[in-house]
């Protein structure tokens with residue numbers, strides 16, 4: 108299959124289906140909850156099967172597309188063609204997959220719709236190896252509006268980081284369609300922390316102690332599915348960390364709804380036009 | 382408690398905060414920009430552009446419609462952003478609201494004063510609501526694209542009552 112088709116399929120599938128781990132977490136939460144919280148989770152699980160069978164987006168907010176191109180240092184790459192590949196594939200996926208056109212230009216003025224859900228936000232970075240990995244987040248804004256950035260004192264430590272995340276969810280309450288998934292970026296500069304808080308959703312490996320502790324603290328807030336209260340306010344926390352300055356401790360939090368829609372495409376050997 | 386609401390309606394005092402409410406009938410769809418325009422239009426002309434009394438507004442902006450269906454994915458959007466406009470619209474007769482998430486104190490007060498109703502639809506469940514929508518047509522402001530005002534006919538829309546007509550707010 109051509110790279111373009113693979114991207115189109117992956118992005119459309121992400122709008123209709125959640126990752127395996129997210130579905131498992133939702134099913135487990137359904138078993139644990141009762142009353143109205145259980146009713147909400149039942150609707151969420153029903154919704155997943157309806158979107159699959161009707162072949163329409165599971166949520167009408169198909170989001171602003173966030174893309175992260177991780178380029179292997181030994182990959183063949185024509186960066187102009189790579190950018191074009193991403194943009195044309197997304198444009199086609201949005202049309203074919205019936206994505207909502209949720210992007211406006213002139214953000215603080217007229218706010219006129221761009222009409223094609225473009226442009227995406229694209230980040231490029233280098234990594235080891237000879238492949239290019241494209242990561243996509245369909246980022247809904249009910250949850251994005253609850254995201255935060257805090258420049259902590261350098262001595263605030265682990266507890267300070269945990270509190271910054273928990274406070275973010277305290278303020279968010281039922282707005283971001285809980286139970287939520289949370290990405291946390293710790294360190295770097297202010298902007299780097301923010302980008303890491305999205306890269307974190309593509310982390311591999313087991314949940315760390317810090318991630319579990321943050322999740323448990325959020326779950327004590329009793330926000331619950333749809334804000335109905337209960338044990339499950341957060342279904343997963345992903346933390347990414349990098350070195351920072353002696354004078355600071357940046358903490359960025361990306362709040363993602365239960366509809367944690369993401370896709371990954373690996374271009375083996377890189378991409379120079381075919 | 383589980384209960385039903387048929388719209389338009391003249392009486393919803395049987396609904397209590399915390400109840401599961403299945404909504405059927407007519408819904409008017411409006412979100413951010415449409416609220417802004419509705420308020421300025423009413424202030425200018427002195428009349429409402431569609432009948433408010435007994436009707437409900439649904440905070441939503443759908444994804445495009447698939448062939449053969451009435452509407453695309455169509456779950457609720459965050460109600461909070463409509464808070465600054467709602468008390469005015471409630472005072473003009475649009476007393477039933479469907480959206481997601483909590484409301485401001487001012488909205489709670491307006492619901493209590495005018496005997497309104499705020500229902501929460503299930504956030505993110507756009508496909509589910511699409512499957513329960515029988516028809517849809519654009520009523521106002523088509524130039525707003527996914528933010529235009531629509532008129533829907535729906536069946537058994539699942540919601541939870543967050544603020545009832547007595548001003549009681551559901552707390553987990």
Ligand code: SF4
Nearest residue numbers: 166247249284364505
């Ligand atoms: S917060 Fe997420 S699940 Fe909720 S409406 Fe927005 S995109 Fe959909």
